[in-house]
Amino acid sequence: MDHPPTEPRDDGPRAAERNERPGRYDPTTLEARWRQAWKDQGLYTVDLDDSSRPKYYFLTMYPYPSGDLHVGHWYAEAPADAAARFRRMRGYNVLFPMGFDAFGLPAENAAIRAAREGEKVHPMSLTYERIDRMEKQFEQMGAMFDWSKKVVTCDPEYYRWNQWVFLRMFERGLAYRKESLVNWDPVDQTVLANEQVIDGRGDRSGALVERRLMPQWHFKITDYADELLDFEGLDWPEKVKTMQTNWIGRSEGAQVAFQTEAGPIEVFTTRPDTLWGATFMVLAPEHPLVPRLTTDARRAEVKAYQAAAARMSEIDRQAEGKAKTGVFTGGYAVNPVTDERVPVWIADYVLTTYGTGAVMAVPAHDQRDFEFARAFGLEVRVVVQPEGAEALDGATMAEAYAGDGVLVNSAPFDGLRVGKEGAQEGIGRVIDWLAERGIGEKKVTYRLRDWLISRQRYWGTPIPVVYCDACGIVGVRDEDLPVELPADVDFLPTGQSPLTLHEGFLNTTCPTCGGPARRETDTMDTFMDSSWYWFRYLSPHLDTAPLDSRLAKAWAPVDMYTGGVEHAILHLLYSRFFTKVLRDLGLIDHGEPFVRMRNQGMILGEDGEKMSKSRGNVVNPDHLVEAYGADAVRAYLMFIGPWDQGGPWNYQGIEGVSRFLNRVWSAIAAPTEEAGVQADTATLRELRRAVHQAIAKVSDHLEGFRFNTAVAELMTLQNALTKAKAAGAAGSPEWAEACEAMTLLLAPIAPHLAEELWARAGNDTSVHLQAWPVADPEALARDEVVIAVQVGGKLRGEVTVPADAGKEDVLAAAKASPNVRRHLEGMVVVREIVVPGKLVNLVVKPQG
């Protein structure tokens, strides 16, 4: 099953040839040697108590241990490593840790598959094997990960603290159990959080999600909805902030009660100003008042509709362009402002999970209500007339009018300007009036729902509660943590968690009364693990608390977080929530986990398609490293294009980068035979200028995560080096400076090659411990500049003038240029534009 999907293009003959000739750039042996040396020296082990330098916590999303390191991992982590190394050379004490998000369905599914074939595989041993394999592959990358702080979330020393935090949340009512309509994934045999359902399908299995009523554990993330909308001070991609804002979906409006014989129906509306136009009501089919409102004459039809709605999947129910359906209950409610009796309908376009599960229908001013009214012949009453336009007529209008306008047919408020665009104030006045009369009140509703964390699976953190007949739901005592996963379980393809069948795990005693009790068999969503893991890197083995508050205070929040945008909502929203909870528990004193964030794009196959085994376009990083060396793979991934865009892999592209590294090698490391400096001073000055320009630009690009242009700039410097060497610059102080600068600038991108060149230059401390070079403005200065000369906005020539030439001199030189003179013939110059150091534009018109 593990055969390589693509053959390496070019490893055999070229690699062999390289090995034959000593003195050539041989990444394979050189890189292995340096990785060993770094390990032996502990070069990347961070002293968290070192306060001599400012700290910088650089975090990159930890992977799920699939057992095989993909180029996608390289793409995510190699440029991040370069950015982290750059920070370090800039004088920061940089923490760049790595670990594994080790719980999860794939390992358990593999165990079930194996069991089906009569084999015994445990997710635990499988996961640890895969972690070992991935760690070895990770090492090839030559990244400065501090593995001494590794976190593995399936280890009891980690998940024990998931349980501890859960208990604190349980005590505060932030974790609670509630029967609710949930998303059931029939393939993975578990419930899913709303965030894990994409287009009505499970995000991992792709199965159509079913709706089931089950008692489930939730976290009260909605308590933090408003705080989660505040991104003040966060340097995050705009896209991620927008996605989270939309997900939380805050709506301001009013809650209004409509009286019925069966009791009041509460509705939420963002347009209480249109209450006078509410001509009917619509409830979700699951609304609790439906049975009592329904008249006997309508009961059979209502029940049939409810049953049909329950059978339908979420995807069918919300299908695009679906025509409105619904049935009349036979019941009526009283519109509280008009005192009219309005019919109560049920329809599946009203969602039971949003707001109160009931709406007041204002067909003239809401498109959905309008469509429903037209479908069933209900009254459309206009209460908002647009200003400066033809008056609307409920009988003839073709669509709802949702814009701003003036109230009509609305007793005390006729003439009031209302609307969401510019007349919010009018809506506020109506709400105040409703509140004074006890009809309604101001209300804020969110789309965000509480985070459902129960999973009916084995391979996760056991939820640390027991069920006691006498005491109810009781949390496990802290001293009895962790509640460990039993190792002796059988994985049966029954769709049942092995925990529910394990008597030794199930039976326990109640911590309160000591009587017999049964353990909870649900485990936690694995997003629980990733919601606080970065704190654990600081003290991975601490056994008295989830985190070391002193170290957390010193190192958190994370200064830079990198990873894929696919986590924009799930992981990143949960992590923000968790950080606020940990703050409220008094463990830390900040509320946001990640100050800065950058997302990388996706690396595609050579055909521009997403890499997949079935397409056969998977690029294998191990083979590439064998053929070109880790530095070339790193540098090519950075060179491929803007990091946040991703892009297709190209085998010819990596050849180019590999050639570049070879040229650096032969320019700097290869012995020069010519004795003495042949180059003239102009050449040496030009070399120095190129060096300092590269320093300035590479610094700027790395600072801005523009790895592609950083590599391009190094290539430009290399071309200057080649040219200078050919002109006999070798042996000069300028040449030595250039070689040193090139080596330092290359260090974050190609750490092995840079280290080798640094050592060959006679240094005995690592290049990665050196200070980043600083550009000398004097070296950048030129004494002559080339000025472009335009006539009438079109380029007609170039002139070289002294850098400090005055405007008149520049103009004179420009006009003297032969081609320019030709274009000025028969013309009058009407305007002269001089952009210092750049260009001259002579605006002309025909003579006479």
Next chain:
RNA sequence: GCGAGGAUGGCGGAACUGGUAGACGCGCCAGACUUAGGAUCUGGUGUCUUUGACGUGCGGGUUCAAGUCCCGCUCCUCGCACCA
């Protein structure tokens, strides 16, 4: 439908606050070294009817000057999508 981002040579992509479009790399062409080269090195390479004209998705506009700013479109990618 709503929101965000994008469209530049044969290809991946550069271009700071408007100021010589195409940096850098790939590919291609020519040459050098070679028994040979898919290795290495050197030079060239936007298009065309080449003293010049035309060129940054399309159509307008502002400006001495527009890939960049403004107005109106087309297409692509991503996210959300009956949220009251």
